[in-house]
Every structure is written in structure tokens, then in C-alpha cells.
Amino acid sequence: MNSDISDRILSVNQQIDSACAQAGRPRDSVQLLAVSKTRSADEVRSAVNQGLTHFGENYLQEALDKIEALSDLALEWHFIGPIQSNKTRPIAEHFDWVHSVDRLKIGQRLSDQRPDGKPPLNICLQVNISREESKSGCSPDEAPALARALGELPGIRLRGLMAIPAATDDPDTQHRAFADLRRLLDAIRVDLPELDTLSMGMSADLVPAIEEGATIVRVGTALFGPRAAKTEPKPE
Numbered sequence: 001m002n003s004d005i006s007d008r009i010l011s012v013n014q015q016i017d018s019a020c021a022q023a024g025r026p027r028d029s030v031q032l033l034a035v036s037k038t039r040s041a042d043e044v045r046s047a048v049n050q051g052l053t054h055f056g057e058n059y060l061q062e063a064l065d066k067i068e069a070l071s072d073l074a075l076e077w078h079f080i081g082p083i084q085s086n087k088t089r090p091i092a093e094h095f096d097w098v099h100s101v102d103r104l105k106i107g108q109r110l111s112d113q114r115p116d117g118k119p120p121l122n123i124c125l126q127v128n129i130s131r132e133e134s135k136s137g138c139s140p141d142e143a144p145a146l147a148r149a150l151g152e153l154p155g156i157r158l159r160g161l162m163a164i165p166a167a168t169d170d171p172d173t174q175h176r177a178f179a180d181l182r183r184l185l186d187a188i189r190v191d192l193p194e195l196d197t198l199s200m201g202m203s204a205d206l207v208p209a210i211e212e213g214a215t216i217v218r219v220g221t222a223l224f225g226p227r228a229a230k231t232e233p234k235p236e
């Protein structure tokens, strides 16, 4: 089982290496975020033993239990799931990054609730880049004004944009959505040049995402194997 995960980590790292080489980008310009939702604390510990340090979680209670169980390790925790406004406090207290901020109210609450003495919480603005009905994320048109407003909040540090494009196997469509997000970040950077993050690309499309400029790829299945869908808890 340890050798399974080490083989998978090796293979994902090889994909990242070759996508970076292909795109003429330095390898250290892309961070691998291991998406550990539904995985046990022991599975995360094995992944840490294989060199992974950055973990992404979607379900708040499950994540808090894991963060507690693994508090002996120096890990970076990223919240990447949908956020209810009455659940922001534990997120502000226990995470290093939040990728799924899609409205000002959530940003304000995270900023207000970030404990004194911790550095500002790193934030990505989630954008519904494929303009899908009933999908999380602000619309691309709202993103520039929202980014400016989030950029002024003292308890958070806006780092860039995140998206989950519409699922497709077509490489051209994959590239187009990622390029749209990159162009949107470029446009916002005219006002906010400090933004440095594009969180895009998952197990099935991390290579085109890196070719279009991803700085964080969020990878679950390709590292840990298929998730048992039935046992997945509801989003919080």
C-alpha cells in the first residue's frame, strides 16, 4: 500500500516535471496540492512520509479531525470546498489557505475571524470560468471588482484565482478554460500586481493546466487512488 502511493506520487511528479519542461517553466513554479478529502489521517501520514507537505480538504469537520490528528507534523492545509458563512470561523483559525472564496461576505468573515498573531490567511477567488449553471464561483465579469474589495481586507491576503472548469476530455476545451482564467488574472494584475497564484488543474487535466500557467495543481485520485463515492460526506 505504501508502494502504491509512492508509485502514484512518482508518476504525478513526472507529469508535473514534463509539463513544466514542455512549457519552459521552472519546476518550482508549480506546487502540488494533495487533495486528501475522504482519506484517513493514516493515509495522509503515509503521503507525508513519501514527501508530500501541502494538503487540500473539502469537508470541514473531517478536515478539522485530520488537522488535529496530524498536528505533530509541519503541514500546510488548504480549504478547497464550498463554504457556508456560519462555518467560516474554524476555517479562519485552522487553515493556511482557502481556494473557494466566491463572495465578499465570506472574505470579510474570514478576515475578521483570522486570529491575531497568525499571518493573513491566503485566499483565492473562485471563478466559474466555464459559466456553468449552478456551479460555485463568481462570474468572470464580477471577478475584478470582487478582487479589489477582497484585496483591502487586513486578515486575508488575496493571492489569485481558482477554477474548476466544466469536465471534458477534449484537450482544446481544457486549454481554453485554463487560458481564460490566466487572462482574467493578467487583467486583474494591472491593478493588483502582487497576485501570483492560479489554482487550476486536477488529476485528469493537470498537464494542460500547467501549460497554461497553473501555479497550484489540486490532485486527489491520481495520488491516492479512486474515492469511494458512497462514503463521501455532504459538503459543509
Ligand SMILES: *Cc1c(COP(=O)(O)O)cnc(C)c1O
Binding pocket: 035, 037, 058, 080, 081, 164, 202, 203, 204, 218, 219, 220, 221, 222
Ligand atoms: C476533489 C477535488 C479535487 C481533486 O480531484 P481529483 O480528480 O481527485 O484529482 C480538486 N479540486 C477540488 C476543488 C476538489 O473538490
